[in-house]
Amino acid sequence: MDAFYASVEQLDDPTLRGRPILVGPPSGRGVVLTASYEARPAGVGSAMPMAVARRRCPDAVIVPPRFERYKELSAAVMGVFADFSPVVEPLSLDEAFLDMTGSSELFGPPAQFGRRLKSAVYDATGGLTVTVGVAGNKYVAKVASGFRKPDGLTIVPPSEARDWLAPQSIAVLWGAGPKTQKRLAELGLHTVGDIAARGEARMARDLGRAGRHFYALAIARDDRVVAPSRHAKSLSSERTLRSDIAEPTEIRKHLRRAADDVGRRLRKRAIVAGGVRVKLKTADFRTLTRQHRLADPSNASDVIYSNAESLLKQFDDPGPFRLIGVAGFDLEPAAVDNQLELLDSGRARSEQLDRTLDEVNARFGPGAVRRARDLTSDTVLDSAANLDFLDDDTTDT
DNA sequence: TCTGGGGTCCTGATGCTT
């Protein structure tokens, strides 16, 4: 999709159309998630600090992200993709691979189905554009899909793929970020063609496995299949704080929040983590992590928190820190008895909550917590699948 | 007011087992 988040905002609010907009946090320490095409000539783009973007593009309207809405439209787009191919691999909310092998009888030659796909997406979303790349493998299709944005359609037949890639910058190599690009440039390699010409042996000597990988991409070789479902290997929750903190009780408070979030999402997906990891980012931007494996894989927030807290003691850096996060890794499906156990503890928490609400009602008069009770009773009903009835609003109330 | 949050994968160090 083209400038997906920004395009959705312009779709939903006609007054934003044709204007430079930045989707991102309006305050605090954040970065631009998406800049609309109107804003990009000013030199702003994704991942740029909001403060810098604002300076470069003072006319831009700052719009806070609405992920629920993006997910909704993403589902609509993925639904369109499913009409075109049974083998769809979503890469993110706004991007997917479609295996179109053998589809020409149904949808015609590439140019024709590319156009049909684009117009189907446009219709399903009420006016969002997508850029389509068609090629003989995932890597070339990916590069092609970034080629003529926005609203583009690029078709690269397999026989022409290598020549088509050759003049392009090494920046199009999947896996070559700023660090690797610098190294490649130091070796005198500036285009994809330079890498193909250097040969596999020299690339392997200079960069090891990565060198072999880049050489394969450079000659348009990519054997990966379109894989519709992949299960996550880790699940994390982290926040950059409003200001840096070093106070242990404050740090534990944020650790608790993150651990609760991880636990809740694990339970929602009925999976357990085989290990817990704590991540801290220092004020001077160093990332520190400590992890260990659990004796018994778990998705209980308390277990995740107590392990995270003990990991906290293993950091030698006293801070201050700008970011605190918790992750679960080595994920696997939860056993049935574990799920029943959680259901029980959910019920116990629900009863505890009821007692608390009664107490609050008794002190502040009947009706004081009606809103909270309404909120929770709905979610308690859902608790078989989702034990998160204590959302922020409820606890605040 | 300069640097997010969700992830994946790779590498080198280290320690354990055979």
Next chain:
DNA sequence: TCTGAAGCATCAGGACCC
């Protein structure tokens, strides 16, 4: 009983992607 190599798992850090 000691030693070393090989193989493997785990951990920490880092690069990268959207």
